[in-house]
Amino acid sequence: MTTSTKDSGFTKWHSDDGEFRRQVSSFRDFVEASPSARFPAEANRYHLYVSYACPWAHRALIVRKLKGLESVIGVSVVHYLLGPNGWEFASPKEVPGATLDEINGARYIRELYLKANPEYSARYTVPVLWDKKENTIVSNESSEIIRMLNSAFDAFIDPEFRDITFYPEDLRAQIDEINEWIYDTVNNGVYKTGFAAAQDAYEKHCRALFQSLERIEAILANNEFLLGSRLTEADLRLFTTIVRFDPVYHGHFKCNLKQIGTGYPNILRWTREIYQLPGIKETVNMEHIKKHYYMSHTQINPLQVVALSNGPELDSPVVKPAARPY
Numbered sequence: 001m002t003t004s005t006k007d008s009g010f011t012k013w014h015s016d017d018g019e020f021r022r023q024v025s026s027f028r029d030f031v032e033a034s035p036s037a038r039f040p041a042e043a044n045r046y047h048l049y050v051s052y053a054c055p056w057a058h059r060a061l062i063v064r065k066l067k068g069l070e071s072v073i074g075v076s077v078v079h080y081l082l083g084p085n086g087w088e089f090a091s092p093k094e095v096p097g098a099t100l101d102e103i104n105g106a107r108y109i110r111e112l113y114l115k116a117n118p119e120y121s122a123r124y125t126v127p128v129l130w131d132k133k134e135n136t137i138v139s140n141e142s143s144e145i146i147r148m149l150n151s152a153f154d155a156f157i158d159p160e161f162r163d164i165t166f167y168p169e170d171l172r173a174q175i176d177e178i179n180e181w182i183y184d185t186v187n188n189g190v191y192k193t194g195f196a197a198a199q200d201a202y203e204k205h206c207r208a209l210f211q212s213l214e215r216i217e218a219i220l221a222n223n224e225f226l227l228g229s230r231l232t233e234a235d236l237r238l239f240t241t242i243v244r245f246d247p248v249y250h251g252h253f254k255c256n257l258k259q260i261g262t263g264y265p266n267i268l269r270w271t272r273e274i275y276q277l278p279g280i281k282e283t284v285n286m287e288h289i290k291k292h293y294y295m296s297h298t299q300i301n302p303l304q305v306v307a308l309s310n311g312p313e314l315d316s317p318v319v320k321p322a323a324r325p326y
């Protein structure tokens, strides 16, 4: 039996067999470049609701930044704490980095879901791509939101950003292929490991996770990025998990066979390279990340004590594989 989406109580996070199963996102529309589309691309019509803590929302923030979409798509940021009523907005004075909801005046993210569909009964997740014109949710699926941001708004951005694509046609099949196993065993794998409520489920997912990290480490020994010399969507999707790995997943989710900073030199080099791209470090808010995980998941950390380390230094200079003196 899987966890019913109706039973979305915050304490019922695993199925009866001890496995964590992520729900399938419900709002799956697309913003398209064509003016006749159901959701046509326009400047200042769509708005992103994110959490700095959430790796899925973080993907959207990164693509928005790297595609020069900051003046085209606005952002609201929730409080780092995921409480009994779900994600809540907070003033930056109360929680530095957070915002109030200037678009809908909501107190909780769930109000947006109920505005879009009063019958909605699944989880109230971020990211949310909101349409200010139709007052509804276009999408709550990060993998699809980043595809929209990658190309649909190109008519509204500065020319220097138009040529940038993180899903180039000649690499699509390879990107889709690598995304699939990285999603299953790494992005979602850390959650399946950390939320496992049975020893065998935990061990199975933890081992699969580290097998994939070994595979990624080998890929990055010879490649600057996952698919060669070009930074793609596959890198950005993985980055948001890796940047949380040592400070959070290693301890809080018991993903502790190795650490990135000490055990995976190639992944560490790659993480630094992405972190140091213009605009990226501003999207990494370690305060929100650590406090969210350690303080929200009281089922696994009931005393809400937050671990100290922020993970490896990411500002250190990087030596790319081709430039290595050996």
Ligand SMILES: N[C@@H](CCC(=O)N[C@@H](CS)C(=O)NCC(=O)O)C(=O)O
Residues within 6 Å of the ligand: 025, 053, 054, 055, 056, 057, 082, 086, 123, 124, 125, 126, 127, 140, 141, 142, 143
């Ligand atoms: N498949 C979704 C997953 C999003 C997701 O699970 N977000 C988490 C935060 S990391 C969330 O909002 N959880 C709130 C909840 O489950 O109540 C996506 O990639 O957009």
